[in-house]
Amino acid sequence: MIKVNNISKSFVNTQVISNISATFEKGKTNLIIGQSGSGKTVLMKCLLGLYDVDNGEIFFDEKKYDKDNISNMSNLRKQIGMVFQGSALFDSMTVLDNIMFPLRMFSSKSESDMISRAKEVIKRVDLKDSDDKYPSEISGGMKKRVAIARAIVLNPKYLFCDEPNSGLDPKTAIIIDKLIQEITVEYNITTIINTHDMNSVMEIGDKIIFLVEGKKIWEGNNQEILNTDDKLINDFVYSSEIFKKVKLSQKKKS
Amino acid sequence: MRIFFHIGRYFLMINYTFTKFTKWSVLKKLIIQEIDDLIIGSIWIVAFMSFLVGGVVAIQTALNIESPFLPGNLIGFATRQSVVLEFAPTLISIIMAGKVGSFITSSIGTMRVTEQIDALEVMGVNSFNYLIFPKIISLLLYPFLITLAMFLGILGGYVCSVYAGFSTSFDFIQGIQLDFKVFHVVYAYIKTILFAFILATIPSYHGFFMKGGALEVGKASNISFVWTSIVIIIINFVVTQLLLS
Structure with missing residues (x-):
């Protein structure tokens, strides 16, 4: 907390x-x-x-x-683990090295233990066949997965x-x-x-x-935000046409 | 007055660089990588420039000697003095401010722009030590490059003056040996060590504290080159006054 x-x-x-x-x-x-x-x-x-x-x-x-x-x-x-807006992966390191970075910096585990922990989180975030790739070689979604894996690798x-x-x-x-x-x-x-x-x-x-x-x-x-009467929130939430339609359909139902 | 802010922040950066050290197992790999990027990667440009500039110094000296009373070994002597005292340590350092300095500023600046430095700090890594210390250590090998520049500069002078017919091999070699003072070499290496520190830290400062996007990375590299060159020239002047005058 x-x-x-x-x-x-x-x-x-x-x-x-x-x-x-x-x-x-x-x-x-x-x-x-x-x-x-x-x-x-x-x-x-x-x-x-x-x-x-x-x-x-x-x-x-x-x-x-x-x-x-x-x-x-x-x-x-x-x-603390952090996932940055642009992923902030280290360009000079492979995906596996990026994920292992916090382990190498702060853990006293052996190299093989570190690799197995990194593989564990890679599996958890569902990253496939990208261990040896560099950040420039993977898609935006995969970069986010790598960033999440790096953020959670130290529990x-x-x-x-x-x-x-x-x-x-x-x-x-x-x-x-x-x-x-x-x-x-x-x-x-x-x-x-x-x-x-x-x-x-x-x-x-x-x-x-x-x-x-x-x-x-x-x-x-997320339920309360749809039903609040606060004007500022409504302006923010219902700025998109989709959500305007959601609200309209909710009103019709009620 | 803004310059005092930058000077103060530069020295604080140096202070942070030597505190809270990164794990040796990580640092070791970074140092090897930096040696490869900054020293090994500069050998060819230094060799090429030194050989040709050494040749030009010898030819210019020969072309400007008109009096028959001047000894034939003067070309070798002048080439050695120019190369050892100024060309190798100072001019090569200014060239390196362009090559290595721009590389350091742009690589650290890009890390700043893409939040990689923020990522290091959030993880609790001392980003100053992690990024700058390996560069300082790798540039401790900078005297090796300057030694190469001295050797190839004089060799370039020898080749150009002997094969272009400005001097004989005997006269040139006699000129190189004439009135040789070990202290001149010591003076050159003292300058080299100081320039190495400047080459590692001023470009790092400009990369580390840059703000903005890709365009600003380019601007930071440019400013970094200008300031590194200015500081090299100032230090050159001060050290020469202190040690040779």
Whole structure:
């Protein structure tokens, strides 16, 4: 579980996120949604420690996040897996080396044990015949699978995904979303996903936090978001014709 | 005043580079890879440039000697002094700022743009140490390249002056041996070590702290080359003043 209390972050004279408090639950896919520029990525980077917050507190399983405590930070980092928007795979390494990278950096296992662990996660994310390929030789969907495999290879307690299905076709996007949700439940990890994709919201939104101009204005799940009367959320959710039709058909039924 | 910000951040980067070391088993492979990219990959360009520039130095010296009172061994002497004192350590370093420096800036810059550096940091890897330290260590072999440049520069001078009829083999070799001071070679290697450190760190700084996309990677490589060259020239001036004047 990750808990944030009143965190704020500004850059020069721009307040990017203001007094956000939220709880991201364990074993659930927690989604941060909002329009581009609403502060989703900044919030995630604050949680990851890539940005220092101006004020507020962050707790990882009741332990206060303290950037100045180097040994705690170092241990915490090993418990975090991250899937970046562009996958962020290391170009100079093969798929297998990319997945083995966290093991090589932080594990004391033998090379053969590391390979067998990497093969285990490769199987879990359903990557076939690509161990010796370089990132430039595989498709976008496969890159996401490699990124997920790399993120979970050390059995993290927390998984962060920044727009994990951006740039993917709708079918592959749903497969990747489902994969993340399955892994979250299977490994009982706290997963936080940044997205503005309504399909993801509907498919895997166990818990949703909605940001507007750096402020949290709504919290709920994927069923509640369809039925809320909040105008800002409705503007966001029903901006697409498909969802407008969904709402219309729901009204007709009721 | 912005320059002081960059100087400060550069030294902080150097400090972070030598803290929280990456596992030796990982670092070892990175160092070998960097030696291959930065040193072995530069041998041919250094050899080619040195041989020809050494030849040009010898020919220019010969063409500018008009007085019959000047000794015949002057061509060899002038070639040796030019190559050992300036051409090999300084000019080759500026060429390397273009070749190796641009490679370092663009490779680190691309990692920044594609969030690979963020990925390292999220994992808890000291990205400064992981990316920059192997480059510094591999460039400790840079004096090997400069030795090659010295040898081939003088050889180029010998071949051009003897086979083009500007000097005899005996005179040229006598010129190379004339008034030889070991300290001049020491001075050249002191410069080389300093330039190696500059070649590894300034391009890394420009790649590491760049912002933007692909276009900015190109711009960063360009700025990196300019600043690396400027710093090499300044250090050359300071070291020459300190050691030779």
